[in-house]
Amino acid sequence: MTDPVLSVERLSVDYRSGTERVHAVTDVSFTIPPGRVVGIVGETGCGKSTLAQAIPRLLPEPPAEIVSGHIVFRGTDLVAVPRRRLPLVRGTGIGMIFQEPLNSLNPALRVYDQVAEAVQIRHWRDIGLLPTFRGGSKPFDYSRRPLPETSAVLSRPITPGGAVAEKAQRRLTDRLDAREEVLRYLRLVRIQDPETVLDRYPHELSGGMRQRIMIAMALSERPSLLIADEPTSALDVTIQAQVLTLMKELIDEVQASILFISHDFGVIAEIADDLGVMYAGRLVEFGPVADVFRTPRHPYTRGLLRAVPERYKSDGPLEVIPGSVPHLARLPAGCSYHPRCPLAQDLCRVDPPPALRTVKGSAERAPHQSACHFAEEVGTTP
Amino acid sequence: MGRSLEDLAIFVGKRLLQLLPVLFGVIVLAFLITHVAAIDPCPRWYPKAGHATIMHCEAQFSRPVPVQFYDYFTQLLSGNWGTSQSGDPVLPHILAGVPATLELVLASLFLMIVIGIPLGVLGAAYAGRWADHLVRIFYLSGWATPTFVGAILVVYYLAPTLGLPTSGVYSAAPPFPERTHMSVVDALLAGNLPYTVDALKHLVLPAAVLAFINMGIATRMTRASMLEVLPLDFVRAARMKGLSNFVVLYKHALRNALITTTTVLGVTAGGLLAGTVVIEEIFQWPGIGAYAYVSLGATGVPNFDGAIAVVVVFALGVVLANLVADILYGILDPRVEWR
Numbered sequence: 001m002t003d004p005v006l007s008v009e010r011l012s013v014d015y016r017s018g019t020e021r022v023h024a025v026t027d028v029s030f031t032i033p034p035g036r037v038v039g040i041v042g043e044t045g046c047g048k049s050t051l052a053q054a055i056p057r058l059l060p061e062p063p064a065e066i067v068s069g070h071i072v073f074r075g076t077d078l079v080a081v082p083r084r085r086l087p088l089v090r091g092t093g094i095g096m097i098f099q100e101p102l103n104s105l106n107p108a109l110r111v112y113d114q115v116a117e118a119v120q121i122r123h124w125r126d127i128g129l130l131p132t133f134r135g136g137s138k139p140f141d142y143s144r145r146p147l148p149e150t151s152a153v154l155s156r157p158i159t160p161g162g163a164v165a166e167k168a169q170r171r172l173t174d175r176l177d178a179r180e181e182v183l184r185y186l187r188l189v190r191i192q193d194p195e196t197v198l199d200r201y202p203h204e205l206s207g208g209m210r211q212r213i214m215i216a217m218a219l220s221e222r223p224s225l226l227i228a229d230e231p232t233s234a235l236d237v238t239i240q241a242q243v244l245t246l247m248k249e250l251i252d253e254v255q256a257s258i259l260f261i262s263h264d265f266g267v268i269a270e271i272a273d274d275l276g277v278m279y280a281g282r283l284v285e286f287g288p289v290a291d292v293f294r295t296p297r298h299p300y301t302r303g304l305l306r307a308v309p310e311r312y313k314s315d316g317p318l319e320v321i322p323g324s325v326p327h328l329a330r331l332p333a334g335c336s337y338h339p340r341c342p343l344a345q346d347l348c349r350v351d352p353p354p355a356l357r358t359v360k361g362s363a364e365r366a367p368h369q370s371a372c373h374f375a376e377e378v379g380t381t382p
Numbered sequence: 383m384g385r386s387l388e389d390l391a392i393f394v395g396k397r398l399l400q401l402l403p404v405l406f407g408v409i410v411l412a413f414l415i416t417h418v419a420a421i422d423p424c425p426r427w428y429p430k431a432g433h434a435t436i437m438h439c440e441a442q443f444s445r446p447v448p449v450q451f452y453d454y455f456t457q458l459l460s461g462n463w464g465t466s467q468s469g470d471p472v473l474p475h476i477l478a479g480v481p482a483t484l485e486l487v488l489a490s491l492f493l494m495i496v497i498g499i500p501l502g503v504l505g506a507a508y509a510g511r512w513a514d515h516l517v518r519i520f521y522l523s524g525w526a527t528p529t530f531v532g533a534i535l536v537v538y539y540l541a542p543t544l545g546l547p548t549s550g551v552y553s554a555a556p557p558f559p560e561r562t563h564m565s566v567v568d569a570l571l572a573g574n575l576p577y578t579v580d581a582l583k584h585l586v587l588p589a590a591v592l593a594f595i596n597m598g599i600a601t602r603m604t605r606a607s608m609l610e611v612l613p614l615d616f617v618r619a620a621r622m623k624g625l626s627n628f629v630v631l632y633k634h635a636l637r638n639a640l641i642t643t644t645t646v647l648g649v650t651a652g653g654l655l656a657g658t659v660v661i662e663e664i665f666q667w668p669g670i671g672a673y674a675y676v677s678l679g680a681t682g683v684p685n686f687d688g689a690i691a692v693v694v695v696f697a698l699g700v701v702l703a704n705l706v707a708d709i710l711y712g713i714l715d716p717r718v719e720w721r
């Protein structure tokens with residue numbers, strides 16, 4: 001089996017504020033194999049963004065603190081990488097799309113300058129003008145894959161292919177035509193009329209447009225791993241659907257390894273291969289999307305799925321999980337979910353269940369994991 | 383409305399027009415303070431003058447105030463700004479002093495920008511750590527230093543150590559005409575390199591003291607607005623491109639933080655001009671500050687014609703500085719539309 005692009009091992013992240021410690025991420029482990037899309041769902045405040053930003057070590061430390069665990073990206077533990085070398089990992093190594101498109105472009109710079117910067121970094125790293133991150137494992141093949149210009153969906157292919165394409169490719173390596181390259185990526189994210197968009201400032205563009213530009217910017221560095229932190233949540237519904245469709249097409253096209261974070265099961269169902277469910281800073285369930293949807297192995301997942309409208313469940317009225325999310329600085333003893341859990345036993349109140357264990361009877365190659373004492377019973381009990 | 387050059391021109395024109403009532407108000411105020419609020423002004427104005435002069439002066443003062451002001455104001459407009467203590471007209475002093483002061487103020491503004499702003503960035507980047515504390519100690523000590531103490535310490539301790547001059551603009555009378563009254567510019571215009579270096583040597587200490595004392599505002603504002611900008615998503619997005627910390631700080635974050643800092647720098651113009659009064663006197667800088675020092679009576683008899691002129695020029699300086707700051711603000715922030 002190929003090495004995973006990313007393997008997060010027993011990661012715990014706290015925020016320290018005053019004397020309080022907010023356990024935003026606790027004992028989280030999962031892996032992302034090459035070319036696979038891993039979705040993470042959970043309610044607002046359960047630590048999704050903290051997890052997303054902890055991976056490329058983007059969290060301000062302090063107040064954030066990686067308490068324990070490893071973030072092994074392409075064979076290198078990022079937790080051990082010195083701070084000043086972190087920029088090498090970002091961009092071409094790990095790219096990111098943020099939740100708030102309105103805030104994630106620099107308001108003082110034109111679109112061109114911002115995308116060109118990304119294109120330029122990729123180029124300079126390719127030709128060795130800038131130092132590049134060399135993981136323990138050899139550079140992941142995504143970066144060596146043909147540029148997306150060969151994609152059929154591109155409205156205007158730049159090179160017809162064959163010898164000409166090869167020549168164009170070589171020219172690109174020698175001297176970058178940044179403008180053409182930027183335009184190419186704007187077209188890739190289906191921006192109509194990219195030439196005029198180039199000269200615009202972010203405030204002159206709609207939210208959907210800005211998010212497309214963010215996506216273009218992240219993709220233009222051709223990262224080995226792309227992290228998308230609720231990329232559609234802040235957009236209104238129609239735009240959300242458009243951007244989602246775009247992302248789905250692009251994911252097929254670029255075949256990147258992706259960590260896709262959302263609070264919306266529907267979105268994850270459409271995009272992810274594997275699904276992780278977070279509750280109160282912990283990953284409580286992880287497995288192939290279809291398995292998790294069909295037979296949830298954690299009462300929380302089951303509760304969430306029942307709270308999802310029509311399309312994703314068979315019948316019964318819409319349910320809401322009773323109780324509220326615990327404060328991450330004052331987690332209950334035992335299983336953090338026990339005050340809300342319909343299956344809770346005495347054991348749950350005192351004995352915290354182990355971090356994810358493979359559920360009995362799940363496929364060995366695609367294990368279905370749960371952090372519930374009674375994972376095996378969840379599917380059957382109403 | 384928009385951001386074209388034409389819009390900018392209209393904006394500047396309107397602002398300049400708005401400036402006129404402000405200036406008029408300043409003149410009225412300065413006039414009232416010197417001519418109406420002053421008790422028994424004539425013997426003070428002319429302590430050594432004969433009886434006839436005093437009588438004439440008092441006759442002038444017994445006229446109704448609006449008449450006095452009308453008289454004064456029409457004279458001002460016609461270019462008669464009154465006479466200095468020495469008996470020569472005020473206006474030439476002002477015209478020669480303004481460029482010299484401008485040179486000094488611009489030089490210290492330059493130092494404030496190239497030293498004060500990076501220090502603010504440093505303080506924000508290492509907020510709460512020792513680098514931040516050092517920066518704070520530095521700018522607070524500048525802030526807390528009375529101008530004359532700072533200037534005197536520099537003249538007596540720093541200048542001899544560095545071997546820098548502390549008086550005047552050149553070491554010897556220049557062999558070229560002082561056309562602009564800006565020492566460095568004049569020497570450059572004359573193509574005289576030794577004099578240019580000499581002028582810079584004379585400029586550096588007064589400018590440094592002035593900058594040191596006013597730097598705190600630039601540093602503090604930069605630090606504060608950087609701290610506001612740094613947690614924003616676009617700074618994180620810039621980091622996630624793989625940009626170095628330096629580029630993230632100076633290209634992405636500072637570019638936005640400066641929008642606030644510029645406005646505040648415009649406000650420091652008042653502080654800088656106030657500082658020139660003492661600094662120019664101590665460093666014998668032939669600017670308007672030194673002239674203000676003399677006119678306000680610090681060395682003996684006050685001269686109210688000179689004082690009003692200085693007040694008006696300082697007011698003009700502050701207002702223009704704010705206009706420049708507003709223009710820079712609009713240039714830095716693409717969301718601003720000129721109105």
Ligand SMILES: Nc1ncnc2c1ncn2[C@@H]1O[C@H](COP(=O)(O)OP(=O)(O)O)[C@@H](O)[C@H]1O
Pocket residue numbers: 015016017022024042043044045046047048049050051063328
């Ligand atoms: N800078 C911070 N300092 C202290 N607590 C924080 C900080 N950022 C986030 N948190 C807390 O960490 C928890 C997880 O936040 P976050 O990762 O943003 O959740 P999500 O993305 O799932 O909504 C929340 O309870 C939030 O209050």
Ligand code: SF4
Pocket residue numbers: 298299300335336337338339341342343344345348353371372373374375
């Ligand atoms: S461990 Fe107990 S309380 Fe926790 S989810 Fe499972 S059954 Fe519920």
Ligand SMILES: [Mg+2]
Pocket residue numbers: 048049050099230
């Ligand atoms: Mg979030």
